[in-house]
Amino acid sequence: MNTATIARAWAVTRSDGVTLGFTDHDEAIAFDGITFRPDAGLTARAVVQGLGLSVDNTEAVGLLSDSAITEIDLMAGRWDAADVRLWDVDWSAPQNRRLVFRGHLGEVTRNGGAFRAELRGLSEPLNRAQGRVYHPRCAAELGDKACRFDLGRAGYSVEGTVLEVQEGARFRLSGIVGHESRWFERGSLVVLSGAAEGLTALIKNDTGLSGAGREVELWAGLGIAPQPGDRVKLIAGCDKRAETCRLKFLNFPNFRGFPHLPPEDWLLAPQVVK
Missing domain, CATH: 2.40.30 (Elongation Factor Tu (Ef-tu); domain 3)
Structure with a gap:
């Protein structure tokens, strides 16, 4: 790749499928069916990437543009967790390119007519706590694959x-x-x-x-x-109690809590050994 003709190209894809392309080159670049526009005011901060499972991080800074990322869309959360890809690309021969970052948008902050978006790498989910919590209330979310309740049922x-x-x-x-x-x-x-x-x-x-x-x-x-x-x-809402699951949703066989788990007071109380 010719270092004298390297530009950066971003592709940002929302959850609804809308994809926008940006570049810091002074002319549009096209590849993978995406046209990367130079007039959207989006620029990249330095990419920080580590070996192993460390979280990649960087920032995108830009000006709000009616034809690209609008303030209304940002306020509405339509860009939350959008998929982001960043390439180093030879603008004279776009087939010569290297994917240097992939992740999603994190926190977006706005100040006047500009915004700053945190980018989070693919390894970030590995920092989340895993495993099941043993608790009297249900651990599932109403309607998810663990709950199995059909939110389309009449009355709900x-x-x-x-x-x-x-x-x-x-x-x-x-x-x-x-x-x-x-x-x-x-x-x-x-x-x-x-x-x-x-x-x-x-x-x-x-x-x-x-x-x-x-x-x-x-x-x-x-x-x-x-x-x-x-x-x-x-x-309809669920407070995750066993009684609510049984009487309101008629879904107790799929309850994902432990309603008969002894309370903390019982666990801390002195036990009498006979």
Whole structure:
């Protein structure tokens, strides 16, 4: 590879399949079906890579561009955990290239019209704790492969319309009937239409109102707040107790906790040996 013609090329792929290419060269470069644009204002910091299982890390710094990575998309979390690939490429002969980094976007910070994105290497998941926790409450997430509960079952999800938004985290909804208060607490709110379409948040409080009204409060506001008239879906919540699994979801055979495990007080109490 000719060192006088080396440029860097980035490919960033979101979870929804949208892929953007960037380069620090002054002209566009194309390979692997991706056009790497020079006008997006994305640059790379030095790549730090270690041998063995150490975590690779680097940063991407750029200017927000309406035609590339927009501030709205960043606030909405659409670039969270996006897949990232970085090549050293000969811009005069793009077939001569070397993949020097692969990972995903970590924390993204914004300041004015610029952003800085942390990049995390493929070995980062090895730092996470592994193994099963023995606890009276369920270790599974509602609807995952361990829980096996079908969230599409009638009565466990419902769609409604936003009537009012308060402080970006409290919503008054219409069109929701047949569910007692707190049914959706610890569940999810999914936005189905509008600028915030596709965003999801956890529900903190859920209160049934007269008629078909409902008031929902989120643990944290969405990056883009739904507006009156937007459609949303509420998904029932689970507090991971054995009683809830048995009575609310009728799913006790798949319960992944240990409800008969002795409490800590019993374990610490002096034992009488007969």
